[in-house]
Amino acid sequence: MGNSLLSLISGLQSPTLTRHPPIPAPDSDAQRQSLPNYRRHVPMRMSKLFFQTLREVPADAEIASHQLLLRASLVRQVAAGIFEYLPLGQRVKQKVEQIMREEMNAIEGQEITMPIVQPAELWQRSGRWYEIGDDMARFKDRNGRDYCLGMTHEEVITDLVAQTVNSYRQLPFMLYQIQTKFRDEPRPRGGLIRVREFTMKDGYSFHADFRGLDDYYPRVYQAYLNIYQRCGLEVIAVESDTGMMGGTMAHEFMALTPVGEDTIIICDHCGYKANRQVATFRKPEPPQEEPLPLEEVHTPGAHTIAELAAFLDIPESRTAKAVFLVAEVEDEEGQPREQFVFAVVRGDMELNETKLANAIKARHLRPARPEEIQAIGAEPGFGSPIGIQRDRVLVVVDDLVARSPNLVAGANKPDTHYRNVNYGRDFTADIVADIVAAAAGYPCPVCGHPLRAERGVEVGNIFKLGTKYSKAMGATYLDEKGESHPIVMGCYGIGTGRLIASVIERSHDEQGIIWPVSIAPYHVALVSLATSKTPEVAEAADAIYQQLTQAGIEVLYDDRDERAGVKFNDADLIGLPVRLTVGGRGLKKGVVELKFRRSGESREIPVDDVVAGVQAALDEEWAWIRSLPKEEVPVS
């Protein structure tokens, strides 16, 4: 790369630049006014482009998008989860960001820029300085003051709004930015799917009351759907966890792909869909039986539900499973303290820790250590709600277990279980709630049809925040009666890099990327097959390059002295939607070849009418994007 960089720089400075045709003058007064000193679309010859496509797959890249981002020379990794965008990648990023900008402006968003480096004081006021662990990068300045790198901007923007807004007359409004965030993730992975430093479009809306937020929220939802469609990315929106953010409603936008980190539960019949963290399902009716007498049974070596069910020759659904956790909860004074939690779910089902955390209003959950389990009188592997030190344990029982008669459960003694355990008679709970994870095959909570599970990448979220930050940061306003109220907030985020990676995951083939025209780094790959013996081909290609550029078409002109195969392979790898091949063969017939990257369809268009032919082809690509299915915004 060093050599090519040097030649690039020297090329820019040397008189050899003049061998290229001069940049054509703007062809209208309007253009002249809007483009005073530069051209909107920087035309590019590949002989001058800073890039290096890779034939071989970098060993560190496993998933398709990561491999292709590197091979097509869009990005380069600098450290774990930290990337640089090269010129081609930068153009994609800018196009995505421009789409986000336009859609945010369309719902009256106003763009601002907030700092990456933020004073600790703001985060101390919200409390998150103390709540957040190592994910936040912190440092001191030369005077010893504490700072952090912004992971998100609720604190900064709420402080800004608190200082600016006094009256209901100033509400509502939405501010957004496209800015770098840093989260020191424990494990970055998957190229741009999960990184530490990333660019995010984050928006925040401010309303006088919840009703105002409720009215605005669907508009953001719609704007988000517009963004994904315009980027050529199919997503599904799912309900998501509001967690400890104190909000009332949240949605995530998921790009379905097997490399995704989240699981989404979908009903094909009625359209129900939700993040697995919050998905519910219709629980089966427990058998109608009279409670039988409690009975101890020797079960040597049966540590797991599967072993237990096999040993006793009963279905797993007739067992109860104990899960021991330690939760961090707030006591009456709002101080954090650890609480031992004993969760009971039916043996054939999985505990959903998010549901559990919400049920007990816990900040964090972690698995209990064996010594902690024994300290409350339980036996790991044979845990039971019967015979534990009840006063030291918060018992949470799934509602299905509470309704199921005569289950088999542990006895808190090695190699021993109880038969005919019945809720109410043999044990009680502090809380009975749905704490079980939905899974594929379970009945839909709405219509009862079997649910399906898919993997997805979260490419955006929208969130009704409420007043958590406005209260903490003192963002209040006076209403018509002169009464003070906290401002009601929503927040809305999309990660640019993750969106780009998701597009590639869903749109590529063996040869390379297949860009949607809307975010392709250029529209047309103009491949010249000129050789030293066919200067007329080079002249024709140059002329076509000029015509297309003047017509406002974004052309990446492959004028390199390379073999046809090299150029074709690079064109496929980079994946521009339309490839135009200028060769001696076609020129003799007065045509050039136009090939669609997506469909592989190829057609010959007359040299004399190249611009029209290319424009027609690009129109088809734009039409394809508009034809993508788009979800409806649910009426809330």
Added chain:
RNA sequence: CGGGGCGUAGCGCAGCUCGGUAGCGCGCUUCAAUGGGGUUGAAGAGGUCGGAGGUUCAAAUCCUCUCGCCCCGACCA
């Protein structure tokens, strides 16, 4: 943070078991031929073998420590 793997030229890798002057392919430079799907030949440039310490006459290779990167899991405001 637990488990696994890997650090040797820009990229992909061999060499390490059994210490003895660092190799291959791609890419890059120059020349020639070739010229519609990664062409061919010739000649070149390029490496503190991740780092530190140790053992040894001698360390890419053996030992100790350390740093980095990838994957699985935990975590994910």
